Amino acid sequence: MCDECGCEERNRVVEVGEDILKENLRYAAHNRQHLDEHGVFSVELISAPGSGKTSLIEALSDHLAGVGMAVIEGDIETARDAERIRAKGIPAFQLTTGGACHLDARLVHGAFHHLPLNGVRLLFIENVGNLVCPAAFQLGAHQRWVILSVPEGDDKPAKYPRAFREASVFILNKTDLLSHMEFDLERVKSEALSLNPYLRFFAVSARTGQGIPELAEYTKGLLKPLPSAGA
Amino acid sequence: MHEVTVCDSLLDLVEETARKHGAKQVISVRVRIGEISGVVPELLLHAFEVLAPERQLTRKASLVMDRVKPLARCEACGKDFEPTDYIFICPACGSGKTKLIAGDELSLDRIEMEV
Numbered sequence: 001m002c003d004e005c006g007c008e009e010r011n012r013v014v015e016v017g018e019d020i021l022k023e024n025l026r027y028a029a030h031n032r033q034h035l036d037e038h039g040v041f042s043v044e045l046i047s048a049p050g051s052g053k054t055s056l057i058e059a060l061s062d063h064l065a066g067v068g069m070a071v072i073e074g075d076i077e078t079a080r081d082a083e084r085i086r087a088k089g090i091p092a093f094q095l096t097t098g099g100a101c102h103l104d105a106r107l108v109h110g111a112f113h114h115l116p117l118n119g120v121r122l123l124f125i126e127n128v129g130n131l132v133c134p135a136a137f138q139l140g141a142h143q144r145w146v147i148l149s150v151p152e153g154d155d156k157p158a159k160y161p162r163a164f165r166e167a168s169v170f171i172l173n174k175t176d177l178l179s180h181m182e183f184d185l186e187r188v189k190s191e192a193l194s195l196n197p198y199l200r201f202f203a204v205s206a207r208t209g210q211g212i213p214e215l216a217e218y219t220k221g222l223l224k225p226l227p228s229a230g231a
Numbered sequence: 232m233h234e235v236t237v238c239d240s241l242l243d244l245v246e247e248t249a250r251k252h253g254a255k256q257v258i259s260v261r262v263r264i265g266e267i268s269g270v271v272p273e274l275l276l277h278a279f280e281v282l283a284p285e286r287q288l289t290r291k292a293s294l295v296m297d298r299v300k301p302l303a304r305c306e307a308c309g310k311d312f313e314p315t316d317y318i319f320i321c322p323a324c325g326s327g328k329t330k331l332i333a334g335d336e337l338s339l340d341r342i343e344m345e346v
Contacts, residue, residue: 013343014252020241020262020337101232133233136269136337161317162269162335194318197327 024137027105031112031140038117039224040070042125044139046163047147049129052173054081055206056147057124061088062209063216067223070120072111074103074128081126091115102133105140121223135162143168143222150174154184157192164192169200171215176205237270237337238278242289244339249288254344257292261341265299265334267317272296301334 019025035042045053054073061069071092073081082094093115095107108125117123125141127134146167148156151174157164164170170192178185189201200218204211241262249257260279264270276294283289303314307326319329 010345011258011343012252012254012346013341014248015341016244016248016339017341018244018339020237020244020339023240023243100236102236104236132269136233136237158317161267165267165319165331165335193327194320196319197329 021137024105027109028138028140031105031108032142034109034112035117035123035140035142038120039227040117040120040123041223042123042141042143043219043222044125044127044141044144045147046127046131046134046144046167047129047149048131048152051129051147051149051152052206053126053129053147054084056171056173056204057085057090057126058088059204059206059209059212060216060219061090063213064122064219067220068119068121070115070117070123072108072115072123072125074107074126076100076128091120097128101128101130102137103127103139104137108139121226122219131156131160131163135160135166145169145171147171147173148188150177150181150183154188155191157188157195161195164195164199167196167199169202169218170196172201172203173206175203175210176208232274234270234274235278235282238275238282241279241339242282242286245292245342246286246288248339248342249344252344252346254288254342254346256345257289258343258345259293259295260289260339261295261297261343263297263299263336263338263340265301265336267301267331267334268337270337272298297340299333299336302332303329304332305329 047053069090071085073092073094075081076097079094082092085092093111095111125139144167146163192199202211202215204215245260264272279294283292301314303319304311305321305326306328308324310323312322320327321329
């Protein structure tokens with residue numbers, strides 16, 4: 001019998017209206033709180049495989065000496081990327097998803113148990129190489145940066161709208177290859193900006209270092225102020 | 232391919248809600264999928280058909296999906312518009328200060344259950 005009128009109707013419709021990924025959002029909020037409590041500014045990097053996420057972190061680290069950095073690396077398999085970062089003297093923890101195409105906030109939460117944040121002011125979270133799936137899962141980072149490399153083509157932003165919509169910064173990498181490819185820099189920029197007019201755009205080459213100092217300066221401006229001495 | 236993860240989260244939420252309401256069986260699950268949520272409806276349906284029967288409460292459940300078109304609001308002139316070709320520039324005043332107000336959602340709308 002139904003509760004409302006005592007009729008024999010046994011079916012009932014319940015209105016829910018909740019985010020399907022609410023459990024992920026809960027972990028993401030928890031991660032953000034953990035980062036804020038430690039005074040850490042966190043940036044999530046997303047791109048297709050091979051766009052140069054790890055190379056970009058390596059190149060940036062050369063211009064961010066003295067800024068306490070740490071990295072969470074996300075890959076389907078292997079700890080290669082974390083080893084590359086550690087070779088630079090930067091603490092890194094490797095998350096392997098074992099097949100899953102994206103990181104989620106719970107995985108990142110788990111990484112915090114292995115990566116002490118004392119002395120860290122800037123945390124990069126490198127997502128699995130994929131421009132589609134990671135876009136749906138917030139991790140709790142303060143900003144998301146989307147990276148595209150020149151060989152991928154200048155028509156990509158509109159093909160991956162969510163990745164570009166939800167990013168704060170758009171980095172075009174491998175600009176040293178521009179002279180070898182048919183790639184319209186203005187087209188890619190205007191297409192990305194019409195998707196998301198709030199995007200900050202940087203054209204860089206992690207290999208030659210072109211544009212990296214400007215990105216490093218921008219990054220420094222994002223960091224939270226150090227607690228004053230004696231406080 | 233992340234539709235499997237989305238489906239798992241959906242079934243967790245359905246199960247939790249159904250238990251709270253003392254359901255014996257879930258008959259149907261209705262969700263709202265934004266067109267730029269990044270989820271492919273066919274893949275979500277496929278995941279649902281595989282994963283729902285693995286759980287007691289959702290053994291016989293069906294999935295109904297409502298697609299939601301993107302809708303943006305201009306923060307300069309206040310007009311709402313449907314962005315075409317993913318261009319989020321306000322067609323009324325040309326401003327780029329726009330925000331998405333619908334079209335990226337993944338939400339569980341309602342559950343029909345046998346109590």
